[in-house]
Amino acid sequence: MPMTPQLRAEAEAVSDNRSLLRYAEHALTALADHHAITGRSFSDDWAIVPTYGDLWIETSGSNYFVTAVRAGSPAEAAGVRPGDRLTAVGDAPTADAVAAFWSPLGLTAEGERAPYAARVLAAGRRDRPRDLTFSGPAGTRRLTLPNLYVGAADRPPLDVRTDRDALVIRFNDSLGQNGTVAAFDAAMTTAQPGQPVVIDLTDTPSGGNTVVARAVMGWFVSAATGYQVHNLPSEERETGIPRQWVEQVLPRPGKHHDGPVSVRVSRWTGSMGEGLAIGFDALGARVTGGPMAGLRGAVSDLILPRSGLTLKLPTERLYTVSGTPREAFVPAP
Known part of the structure; x- marks a missing residue:
């Protein structure tokens, strides 16, 4: 963790x-x-990305390009499209805004810090609209966009529909919800023998837990099957002895589907959504949609003993069963 003079002074002033x-x-x-x-926040904090972001920004040279737009989002409704450049945040050119994001921490916009900051700036602060300027085929446009904390509606865990001959099950960012397993089981009971099933994970940015993931994949295996590899770097640092293990998905009695299954992902497939994607890939499913959120590892809650403040930190490296780091897994286009 970087510890600049600015961060050290802030720490000593706590x-x-x-x-x-x-x-x-x-x-x-x-x-x-x-x-x-962190587990707590201020009302004017920056939005959490990718959960409350609708633009994925990457750098190319000195330019900040939109590489993905969240479906059904304010940015999509305003006509922002992949390939557009984010040229300004408020009155500041994007590069200046990114530099100003890091300056109070005593850091510069090097490497991953530049696109990271641009994605956060594009998501905006939680208590106000966003003021963003884009340049693209439609010209240069300065847009005022609501943040995604505004008007968030309650949704069912799943949307289920039939597309041609396939049963399409879309998760509404629900991989951590208690009712998702029951909703998925109910949806699968409507599947016809041999019917293709499409698992849509394009809106799962908040992650979830392995209980839901294993319950979903359990419908598509007939024997214990490895779906991801865990590695615990902290134990090797502390003891000098590496620790790594394979997590399996098990069949669920009375719940099995023998039809083909495919998976759809996007930049808003995050954490446990990414775990499901690599798990289904291990089961032989076709995973399509391009890059996912690329969130590194599994998160653990570290509770500070004096204040009770929770820090949510990635503590486990996760890999595909073939040994590819989860964040480096690339689905088919």
């Missing part, structure tokens, strides 16, 4: 829960890892 939380946010931001966040 005197209460509020200043501790602000420092913890800055310290984790310094990692430039969308998977590392």
